Amino acid sequence: MWKAIILIGGPEKGTRFRPLSLDVPKPLFPVAGFPMVQHHIEACCQVPEIKEILLIGFFPLSDELKSFLEYAKKQFTPSIRYLQEYTSLGTAGGLYHFRDQIGAGNPSAFLVFNADVCCNFPLQEILSFHKSKTTDDGITIVATEATQQESMSYGCVVEDAATGEATHYVEKPETFVSSLINCGVYAFSPKVLQYMENVFKEHQSERFDSGDDNADQSFSERISLEKEILNPYAGSGKMFVYKTKEVWGQIKSAASAIHANKLYLSLYHKTNPERLAQNSHKQSPTIIGDVFIHPNAEVHSSAVIGPNVTIDDRVVVGPGVRVSNSILLPGAVLKNHSCVLNAIIGWQSIVGDWSRVEGTAHQPDPNAPFSKIISDGLFNEDGRLCPSITVLGYNVFIAPEIIILNSIVLPNKTIQSSSKNLIIL
Structure with missing residues (x-):
């Protein structure tokens, strides 16, 4: 019996994901039509030996989180529970704090995911590798190749090529260590929790030695x-x-959600082909490439959609609209002949007739072994705004015949003039 643990963090995390994380917990943000964390859960459901999935974090048990948990418990076979930390306990503190619940039932191994990673999750292969290599106190770390410059933004692993052993690990080194980077997916043997207990005791000793009762x-x-x-x-x-050579990425910023959307839509060809829209009849819109359209969305037959587009629940897309490389969140409305390219349109937001909401598409180096695709920050080295997409927050109204380019618009705004490279507060 195996278990899976998804580390979802908490509300003070995901600051680079604003304004989208202002209205929904980041792990529940919909990518390719479904909450970010649901892609992890669906991957776990493909492994029969995984009997329980634990979500660990310190998000309050909000209505959105309660609703998702109720849905997940009904939809998926493994037991699914949320274990809420009393405060931020770090990336392993939650594992230690809930060690008794993780160890209940004596699982032979447990998988650990960061909620903000996206990939095809070859879990069966990872667990088979883990069993073949490690003992009852072993760790398997999933890694992929990056460029030398990109690697220094991640945890770097040095591997013994002959044995596959990780001989050195450094988190975000200041100088180049290795092009092999941590993917945020692990397999742990049960006794790793005992090692965490040793770390806990060291912390207690340090606190006692400090003599600070406060x-x-x-x-x-x-x-x-x-x-x-x-x-x-x-x-x-x-x-x-x-080591995995499959596609992989992190969802740290709004722009990286667009990349993850593209990745998951491409994976649907193998995992869930029924989720991809088709050019089925004359009354359907023109579909180009990979597109997800929610059953409750309304898309006019004269619209042209794709590639790499998600149209979510209750979205209305009017006549003559063009959408590409974008996410339209629930309740968004695109009025007649508007154009949305490389953008995220927030919940209940409206794009007026003949308006353009557009970001600058980034073309990765096809010869690079790995590419982040986008910048994780809002500003470049000169302090200038550098989003590669445009993001509209919740309930934004874009007046007709307006152009919004490479901008971030916070919730509840009415925009009546064009903007470029701005954060509109």
């Missing part, structure tokens, strides 16, 4: 998976590297 009570349970577990495990003969 010290944060949660300090001793804040454990960094990358720095306090993976780093000392490397070179111990207990951590091994599963």
